Amino acid sequence: MTIDHLFFPSDVIMAWIFTAVSIPVVTYLILKYRKMPLIWEYLTTTNHRKIGTLYLLFGFLYFLRAGLDALFMRIQLALPENNFWVFQSDKYNELFTTHGTIMIFFVAMPMLLGLMNVAVPLQIGARDMAFPFMNALGFWLFFSGAALFNMAFLLDDAPNAGWTAYTPLSTNTYTSGQGNDYYVFGLQVSGLGTTFTAINLLVTIIRHRAPGMKLKRMPLFPWATLVTGVLIIVAFPVLTVALYLLMFDRLFGTQFFSGPEGSPVFWQHLFWIFGHPEVYILALPAFGIFSDIISTFSRKKIFGYNSMVIALCLIGFLGFMVWAHHMFTVGLGPMANTFFAITTMMIAIPTGIKVFNWLFTMRNGVIRITIPMLFALGFIPTFVMGGVTGVMLSVAAADFQFHDTYFVVAHFHYVIIGSTVLGIFAGIYYWYPKITGKILDRTLGKWHFWLFLIGFHLTFFPMHLMGLNGMPRRVYTYNRGSDLFELNFISTIGAFLMGAGMLFFAWNLFKTHRSAQIVSNDPWGGRSLEWAVSSPSPEHPFEEKVPVVERRDSFWYSMQEQGKTEETEHRRPGPIAVKTIQPFIIAMLMMPLCIGLIYGWWWLAVMSGILLLGMFFVRMMTDERKQLYLSQGGG
Amino acid sequence: MQGAEALFEDKRLGFFLYLGVETVMFATLFATYLIYTPSSLGAHPSEVFTAWAVILASVFLLSSSGTLILAERGMEKKELKTVLAGIVFTLLLALLFMIIEIYEFYEYVHHGHGLTANNFLSSFYVLVGLHAAHVFFGILWMAALLFLYTTKPPHGYLQEKLKTFSYYWHFVDVVWIFIFLIVYAPYIF
Numbered sequence: 001m002t003i004d005h006l007f008f009p010s011d012v013i014m015a016w017i018f019t020a021v022s023i024p025v026v027t028y029l030i031l032k033y034r035k036m037p038l039i040w041e042y043l044t045t046t047n048h049r050k051i052g053t054l055y056l057l058f059g060f061l062y063f064l065r066a067g068l069d070a071l072f073m074r075i076q077l078a079l080p081e082n083n084f085w086v087f088q089s090d091k092y093n094e095l096f097t098t099h100g101t102i103m104i105f106f107v108a109m110p111m112l113l114g115l116m117n118v119a120v121p122l123q124i125g126a127r128d129m130a131f132p133f134m135n136a137l138g139f140w141l142f143f144s145g146a147a148l149f150n151m152a153f154l155l156d157d158a159p160n161a162g163w164t165a166y167t168p169l170s171t172n173t174y175t176s177g178q179g180n181d182y183y184v185f186g187l188q189v190s191g192l193g194t195t196f197t198a199i200n201l202l203v204t205i206i207r208h209r210a211p212g213m214k215l216k217r218m219p220l221f222p223w224a225t226l227v228t229g230v231l232i233i234v235a236f237p238v239l240t241v242a243l244y245l246l247m248f249d250r251l252f253g254t255q256f257f258s259g260p261e262g263s264p265v266f267w268q269h270l271f272w273i274f275g276h277p278e279v280y281i282l283a284l285p286a287f288g289i290f291s292d293i294i295s296t297f298s299r300k301k302i303f304g305y306n307s308m309v310i311a312l313c314l315i316g317f318l319g320f321m322v323w324a325h326h327m328f329t330v331g332l333g334p335m336a337n338t339f340f341a342i343t344t345m346m347i348a349i350p351t352g353i354k355v356f357n358w359l360f361t362m363r364n365g366v367i368r369i370t371i372p373m374l375f376a377l378g379f380i381p382t383f384v385m386g387g388v389t390g391v392m393l394s395v396a397a398a399d400f401q402f403h404d405t406y407f408v409v410a411h412f413h414y415v416i417i418g419s420t421v422l423g424i425f426a427g428i429y430y431w432y433p434k435i436t437g438k439i440l441d442r443t444l445g446k447w448h449f450w451l452f453l454i455g456f457h458l459t460f461f462p463m464h465l466m467g468l469n470g471m472p473r474r475v476y477t478y479n480r481g482s483d484l485f486e487l488n489f490i491s492t493i494g495a496f497l498m499g500a501g502m503l504f505f506a507w508n509l510f511k512t513h514r515s516a517q518i519v520s521n522d523p524w525g526g527r528s529l530e531w532a533v534s535s536p537s538p539e540h541p542f543e544e545k546v547p548v549v550e551r552r553d554s555f556w557y558s559m560q561e562q563g564k565t566e567e568t569e570h571r572r573p574g575p576i577a578v579k580t581i582q583p584f585i586i587a588m589l590m591m592p593l594c595i596g597l598i599y600g601w602w603w604l605a606v607m608s609g610i611l612l613l614g615m616f617f618v619r620m621m622t623d624e625r626k627q628l629y630l631s632q633g634g635g
Numbered sequence: 636m637q638g639a640e641a642l643f644e645d646k647r648l649g650f651f652l653y654l655g656v657e658t659v660m661f662a663t664l665f666a667t668y669l670i671y672t673p674s675s676l677g678a679h680p681s682e683v684f685t686a687w688a689v690i691l692a693s694v695f696l697l698s699s700s701g702t703l704i705l706a707e708r709g710m711e712k713k714e715l716k717t718v719l720a721g722i723v724f725t726l727l728l729a730l731l732f733m734i735i736e737i738y739e740f741y742e743y744v745h746h747g748h749g750l751t752a753n754n755f756l757s758s759f760y761v762l763v764g765l766h767a768a769h770v771f772f773g774i775l776w777m778a779a780l781l782f783l784y785t786t787k788p789p790h791g792y793l794q795e796k797l798k799t800f801s802y803y804w805h806f807v808d809v810v811w812i813f814i815f816l817i818v819y820a821p822y823i824f
Binding site for chain 1: 638639641642644645646648649652653655656657659660663664667670671674675676750751753754757758761765775779783788789790791792795796
């Protein structure tokens with residue numbers, strides 16, 4: 001321990017001051033407005049809408065946090081040979097690592113899972129998610145993993161090996177602090193939560209659909225969720241094992257990914273066998289959201305429903321056969337590169353089908369330009385541009401030029417922001433009545449949309465050109481006179497426009513919360529069953545009766561023809577609602593367990609492990625199903 | 636009975652999906668083992684493995700699936716004595732398996748074949764160790780089931796709990812068969 005270790009850099013001190021100030025302020029506000037019962041309600045809830053709301057809320061907070069990382073990076077890169085604050089060399093490595101990891105795992109994933117939680121059960125006429133207890137557990141595990149990951153920054157030891165944590169850089173030989181251990185355990189814990197939620201969504205969709213809601217009558221968001229769920233349960237365990245092996249390399253001295261026998265390329269294979277399906281795990285739900293929105297606001301059924309479903313399945317299937325296109329420059333040989341180049345190009349076919357189907361859905365439709373529809377209209381050209389650069393990157397020979405340049409950065413921001421982030425915003429504006437009972441303000445929504453979209457293109461379009469000019473990604477500076485200054489400066493301006501757009505969104509949330517009126521069941525003239533229940537959706541939707549489903553978009557047709565829906569009874573029992581703090585406790589116990597492992601405090605790890613097993617036992621003894629059997633006469 | 640049965644079907648589907656997740660995890664670890672075995676450095680698997688311990692452990696674990704089936708039969712026929720005997724014997728066999736496995740690991744480490752000796756041994760321990768952790772968890776699960784048994788729960792409820800456990804336990808056994816065939820068999824016969 002030298003004197004250097006006692007001083008934190010000023011950004012970390014700022015974070016500590018911010019934390020130290022905000023904790024008493026928030027506590028004071030909670031006490032002043034008597035919000036303790038509300039917080040307790042959300043800590044113990046197993047209701048799908050409330051858990052979805054929690055996912056969206058914390059996803060949004062992490063969006064702000066990782067967005068701040070992005071702004072710091074853009075300021076550092078605004079001028080050549082710049083020295084902004086502390087963000088050079090290793091600090092810059094921490095910036096892009098936390099930005100990428102948080103945006104993927106703690107923003108995009110939870111916000112999509114949140115929208116699925118809110119909308120999917122209602123869209124298929126289910127009374128809740130199949131396993132309410134596990135639903136809460138899935139959320140709190142995400143919460144716990146994300147908190148763990150972010151703790152590292154406060155200890156001035158943020159992960160710094162990139163969101164892909166390539167070995168051997170991420171082994172303890174080259175990154176010897178604890179930062180990347182936090183990466184390993186944070187992702188492991190939140191990944192467990194994601195897996196649980198995926199299983200939950202799959203069982204809900206397969207077994208809890210309303211009478212008559214055949215798979216071929218489901219709206220496309222539940223369809224996208226179904227395919228995404230399958231991708232999650234196949235892809236995430238591979239990440240689990242990759243992290244498990246990396247944990248052994250970092251903590252217990254094995255050499256899977258480095259050393260005389262270990263293979264750094266093996267990590268890349270494992271990571272991308274997970275990582276590429278992950279891209280579709282992020283994109284497919286957005287496709288589903290846009291399909292529903294475009295259909296609703298064109299007053300037309302979706303064009304080519306069958307081909308939409310087949311395209312979703314094909315994209316999901318092909319998603320597992322393209323991982324090595326991230327590794328063209330590793331030297332896997334011409335055969336492997338050719339194979340993965342072709343499969344990658346093939347994905348453009350089902351994706352193209354979807355794009356044309358969206359366009360044909362709008363053709364001759366009665367289009368209403370609402371805020372969700374605006375985002376959908378912004379999505380199509382943006383995403384197509386990302387798709388086109390994707391096909392350019394899939395040409396293995398050309399990729400040797402593009403690889404690890406800003407061209408790649410431009411490409412994946414066009415696809416991920418273009419589909420996932422715009423999709424999340426569209427979904428929030430669209431389903432906000434089901435979440436809170438209110439509609440977000442239209443004028444502020446327009447400001448949000450236009451600032452964000454223009455800012456986005458201003459930020460990321462120049463990156464294509466920077467990349468072609470040879471600017472490498474993940475480097476904190478560039479030389480004067482390298483023809484990169486103007487492009488970078490424009491890009492930084494764009495980033496601040498996106499930030500301004502987000503301020504309008506935050507203001508919109510606040511303003512709507514303060515003023516707007518509760519709306520009717522169906523404020524948009526929707527086509528699927530979520531619009532049959534009140535806004536916000538009730539604690540126990542469809543408990544007595546559920547609308548009859550006789551065809552696709554049945555709700556819309558019966559509203560058009562009769563102004564109301566015929567109702568029928570469920571043919572099976574619904575999930576049992578419970579209020580319990582157990583999921584929260586189980587997830588929180590993961591934190592001391594992981595910290596014990598990270599620092600080698602074995603007593604802490606063992607104690608938390610025992611408590612965790614004890615909680616499983618408590619869960620077994622307090623299972624709500626026991627009451628069900630008792631009420632059925634002990635059978 | 637209708638209500639509880641439908642909900643149990645949900646649970647069964649969810650649990651099978653979860654076992655699918657486990658399958659992918661173990662498959663990835665088997666791939667890791669195959670990639671790094673035999674190692675170019677240090678001990679060769681045929682110098683490390685103790686055939687009799689592996690075979691004995693296999694006999695104990697595989698027969699524990701049989702005793703568990705006995706318990707399930709008892710559950711269907713509502714013969715609670717058979718259920719109790721089935722779970723207790725399964726638990727004992729699992730404990731015997733664990734003892735042999737701990738002995739086996741201890742012997743290997745004692746002869747310098749530890750976790751970090753070479754990549755064959757590293758991938759051996761992370762795979763077989765994870766399986767052993769599953770057996771250990773299964774033992775605790777059975778102990779909890781025995782406790783539940785003593786509280787005289789509704790029959791259907793106990794049956795549901797036993798069924799869920801049996802899916803897990805048979806799955807752990809199947810993984811062991813693959814461990815036997817892929818990890819041990821090529822080097823001990």
